Amino acid sequence: MIVWVIAGLLGLATGLRIGWALVNKQSLVSAAMILALGSLGLVAALNWQPLTLLLDTLFRWPNVSTVMSQVALITCAAGSCVMITSAASERTPTTIRRIAVIQYGVAAVIAMLTLVSFFTSPQQPEMAPEEYLRRNLGSGAMTLSWLLPLLYVMLALTLVAWAGVRHSNRTRRGRALFVFTTGVILIVLASAFFLLRAVGTTKFVGVGAAATLLGCAMLVVASGSLLPSVEDWFGARRELRVIQPLLDELSRRHPNVGIGVRPRGPLLFRVAEQMSLISDALYLEATRALEGDDAVARTEANEEPPDVPPDEQSLRIAEWIHAGRDVDGNAADPEFPGPLWLRQPPSYSDREWILAIADQYRILDSGVSVAAS
Structure with a gap:
């Protein structure tokens, strides 16, 4: 139930961004934000056990939802990185687009290597995502398939967190960016815990605690993404009440x-x-x-x-x-x-x-x- 609440909030935030992009002119920042939120919502949905079983049945490959979660997390990191670097950059639009293409290209290569590593590894019995992580993180050869995506997610989201904290302020959008950045920082911490588990260091935190931290991070990211829309709605209602008497009088004249x-x-x-x-x-x-x-x-x-x-x-x-x-x-x-x-x-x-x-x-x-x- 909690997983679907998180996925629903991220889906709602993604839908609002898509609606805003359709009403206004499409931009590189909007597309990157849609990609980041949608991918993170997919990560939350893929941790629902009935959906994981359905995907395993459709693809006829056990635990395929786990590698799909990895790819979705890589896509989220790429979209977030493109979003924050494009919004904060003062370069020409052509240069910003080229940098975004390079960032997406690096993420695509890492995602492809992750998929190749998964499908070339021996198949394992079907199990829940958390159990799969507990058995495979830090298990010799499987470590290589986890190190590269985890390192990329950590580095990309660390850049997002640094830029987000730098550009946060007391304005409406600045407050939302601060909440979003807080969620990104929590994702970085969760990725660091998974990375420690992958290299064999298990005394700091378990898989369950890291997964719970990742769920809290997704909830905070969804809240930060929805905060501008909520504040805009309440602000617009207040402004309508303020201008209504003056509008009525001038409309009469x-x-x-x-x-x-x-x-x-x-x-x-x-x-x-x-x-x-x-x-x-x-x-x-x-x-x-x-x-x-x-x-x-x-x-x-x-x-x-x-x-x-x-x-x-x-x-x-x-x-x-x-x-x-x-x-x-x-x-x-x-x-x-x-x-x-x-x-x-x-x-x-x-x-x-x-x-x-x-x-x-x-x-x-x-x-x-x-x-x-």
Whole structure:
């Protein structure tokens, strides 16, 4: 049951990445992430005993699921390495693609050698994956078939862990990268324990403990991969609540702005779409406020950009919109502070600036509603 929970979480993370890649432009980083998560999910699924028996029956070769787990783990290490090196590299796209091809090529050679070593070895009785590892790790000739893949996985994921820790930060994506890197570090430790077992050193840790550590590592990797989507969903819900009062008021004043809008779709796209409506409506509101000689004269007198904190600037815009709620649609708002007040401060993006104005407007609107009640 636990194995399928881990495999399900990794499958969900893989599906989300595939959906994101289909909606957005396909990139080398997205493809590598899909490959890494999907391969790790396959490793978890292959440890389910009914599936291992089914594969042994289909391929007519006992314990074939074990070598498939090795190949999947090699693929996961290759995908993770390509993902982190491509995302962190400052080289040209052509050079990054060439480096990725080399990394995939090395992983393919190691996977091929692992398969050849397995299928050229004598067949053994069918057994559970953990029992197979316990009997074969450190058993003379079988050691050679385990050393190369384990060394590759350790080296590749050590590079991933180093780059992940280096680029982790307090942002939403940085926190997810830190959790993902923590899982990768646990996979490196599990691989090190298997490697010690392969060379004959068994006093440090057993196969069962190493397998449990690998399961925990896969769970942490899945959590780190799903964390951005979870935070994006909750963040988008919060942003929808913040901008809704301002959007309702501006939509009432400018109903033509929303013509042709498709409100359904991913939540993040809906938030971006509604913010674009607010931006268009603010432009129309400012254009209407500038109609007339008095408004133009007042604007020319305020050509200097506002020398106030961003909170005060956003509050002034929110107060201007709030004060015009009862103004006739054809009349200019006499309290318009000027077009330069609508421009976001240098430290704000377009999205952050609209959120700041919407948050100030929501506070003003909620205060009026409480006073009226």
